[in-house]
Amino acid sequence: MSMKEDGLLIASALSDVQINVHGVHFRLKKKLLVAKSAKLAKLLEKNQHEDISHLLPDIPGDSQTFELAAKFFYGHELNLSAENVIPLACLAHYLEMTDDFSPNNLYDRCLSFMEQWVFPSWNESIKAFQSTELVIRQALELGLINSCLDSIVSKAISKPDLLGKPIKNPMDGDSGDGKNGYYPSARRRLYVPDWKQDQLITLTLQHYLFVMTAMIHKGIQSEYITGCLLRYLEKWVYCVVGGVGLPLHKKREVIEQVEKLLPDERELVPFKYLSEMLRSAITLQASLDCRNRLEIRMGKKLNEATVVDLLIPSQGYAREEKYDTECIGRIVKSFYANYNSSDSAELVGVTELIEEFLSEVASDVALKKDTFISLAEMAIATSLGIQRNTDGIYRAIDIYLGKHGYLTETEREEVCRVLDCHKMSQEAREHARQNERLPLRVVVQVLYVGHLQLRDAIANGDMLDSYGRCQRVEGGENAVVGVDRDNHSQGTAASEEELLRAEMKDMDDRVMELEKECCRMRIEMEKSGGGSHSVVKKKGSMWKQLKRKFGCIRNSMHECNCQVKKKKVHPKNCA
Incomplete structure (x- = not known):
């Protein structure tokens, strides 16, 4: 086999060494190999007439990396870049192509290129770090992983908005001129930066965790860490415009790892982001620990929620109810377990929120009676110690009875038992x-x-x-x-x-x-x-007569939609 590219021709007639690299065969001139590689020189000295491929079982990089090395053997110009320099350096070190064996050798040229052109740049450092996926073990041993991390983290320390803008909390109003939910940076730009905000989130999960763990360890501001983590979720889990789809098990791993890295500060992650994370965690069947931690985080910020944030769909074929009410119950308990403020405004807000939630889920025709009663009791419990009427509870009961007209008189009395007239x-x-x-x-x-x-x-x-x-x-x-x-x-x-x-x-x-x-x-x-x-039918008629008799219904309401008259027995008894 021969290889030809950019004027390089290695013909089998002139080549006397064959090397197989990940399924690709290379026939190279023995004289050129032994002049630059101490490892190949030793192997060829002992095996002059054999294919030495089996003697290089763990050669780092891929066939393209070895092709670059082959060009170097033949004296052709190298096109080094941030994407190929680290794999090539690992290969050069493996083949012992150092200046100790031959002056101006490949390994030292790669190190020099990284120092001059890669590490001074944010973008190039990230590209180089991302290229270590196939040679991560060798790159760790050579310290190249740490060199990339030091370059990236040091730049983020001096300029944290390299990670992107912090997430804007909608509860703080529309201050600033930030777009897409991010705060504008107040830091004055001292130079025109060579960076892209979304460069960091292009890393694979393993490499991204390396970087973010190092940044957290170095104490970079939590608001920038949080913003970067949430944007990583948007790209790899939520698949927003321009995002990249991943298999479900990969998405599950991303959301579990990102949740672990989220800072604990209560004010950093808006409730709507936590709600979206929990929805995804449930859908992706993330670990129970991950979901529990998200519920606790949501409980601490429940006063910031809207009803839409709490409408988390039920999962599983056995779940008939539309929304996961058990999850909301745990979130409410978490709120009260962590509430220690002397300001009652948050309590009032949460009470109103739970009453609105109760009214919303009451329209679910699959919501069981006992579940509704349990939710109503929870809503009432949230109002203890607050001067508040029970109109919200009554409104929810009215909606529930309207959507569940098949309830018997006794069952409707059970539902109304939670109402304090x-x-x-x-x-x-x-x-x-x-x-x-x-x-x-x-x-x-x-x-x-x-x-x-x-x-x-x-x-x-x-x-x-x-x-x-x-x-x-x-x-x-x-x-x-x-x-x-x-x-x-x-x-x-x-x-x-x-x-x-x-x-x-x-x-x-x-x-x-x-x-x-x-x-x-x-x-x-x-x-x-x-x-x-x-x-x-008789009871419905008597009910109307009775109410009309005592002035509880006006003549203008004769055509009103009476739920009691429509249906009085369970569907299961009508078969």
């Missing part, structure tokens, strides 16, 4: 009075609570706030709820009070009659078995 606002209680989705028992309770609060307000001279609690006003028993004494006369106040007392008495009678009617309907249902369609 005493903490509902007047507007919510007014809505509940006319809500045909609610069980009769709950409507009675709402009416009764409204009656009690109205009676107490009149008796004590108080007025109700939006939480359904009493606030005292001046005037004692002569005061009237909602009446501005500065704008009304005493006679008008007395007249209003009489009207309110009359309304209170009328409500007493209506509540008592409603309770009796509710009990009578229960007895009828129990006698009839409670399972036939006729009973369901």
Whole structure:
């Protein structure tokens, strides 16, 4: 076989040594080899008439690297570059092509080229480091890996934005003129740099971990480390525009390793990035430790989340529910386990967030009753110690009952058991009075609570706030709820009070009659078995008549969509 390139011709007629390098055969002149390589000189001296390929089993580099060495043997000009100089240096050292054996030899020329043209440059240092993939063991032994790392890290220490801009936290507003979610650098440029921000993230995972571990060890600012790590995920895991696809097991390894390197500072990684990481970790079936650590990180920053951030899809064929509610439960627990601030604003924000999340998942037709109740109890627990009404809980219950019209009366009562009617606002209680989705028992309770609060307000001279609690006003028993004494006369106040007392008495009678009617309907249902369609239809009709009778439904609502009337038994019982 012969080799020809750039005017180089090594003909078999003139060559007397054959070397096989990774499946490619080279026939070279013995005289030229022994003049430059001490190793080949020793081998050829002992094996003058044999193929010595089997004596070079672990030759570093590939066939292209050996082809460059062959050019050097024949005295042709070398085209050294950052991409080929380290593999060629490893090969030259393996073949003992040093100045100790022959002046101006290949190994020393490679070292000189790296010192002059590679290590002074950020980009060239990264290219050279990336080229060590096939010769990483030899490069480590020769110290070339450390030389590349020292070059890269030293430049990053003096100019950390070589790693790219820090990630901008959306909670901090739109300060600065950064694009794509990155902060602009405030550091003045002292020179025109020879670098690209995305050069570092082109490294393979093994090489990238080498660099980032060294940078963390040297104490480079955490915000730059974080930004670089997240951009690496975008390129290799999320496959954004211009990204590179990887096999799933490789993506899983990337996300696990990047999560380990993320700094622990709470403020560095925005919640939306953590949420995206957790989604990917779940999809890629990352290790349990990785997912647990991500949930803990998210828990510490839960006050920054939006409802969309919490809508993590369920995984697995056995999961019927649309969203992973168990995961959110663990994140909420993590928030409270790590919360130590004296400012209640974060608690209020998290409470509102969980209530919004509850309303969002309530529309999932596959959400089980017990799961919804558990989430509702968690939402209520987050509001403990905070002056907050239960309107958000009521809204979620209303949505859930609307999407799960097949629930029986008993099951709907179980769902509503988490609702504290005493903490509902007047507007919510007014809505509940006319809500045909609610069980009769709950409507009675709402009416009764409204009656009690109205009676107490009149008796004590108080007025109700939006939480359904009493606030005292001046005037004692002569005061009237909602009446501005500065704008009304005493006679008008007395007249209003009489009207309110009359309304209170009328409500007493209506509540008592409603309770009796509710009990009578229960007895009828129990006698009839409670399972036939006729009973369901009759009950729906009685429910409408009952509500209309007590003023809980207006004539304009006759055409409203009544969930109770539509369906009263489980689908599994309708077969």
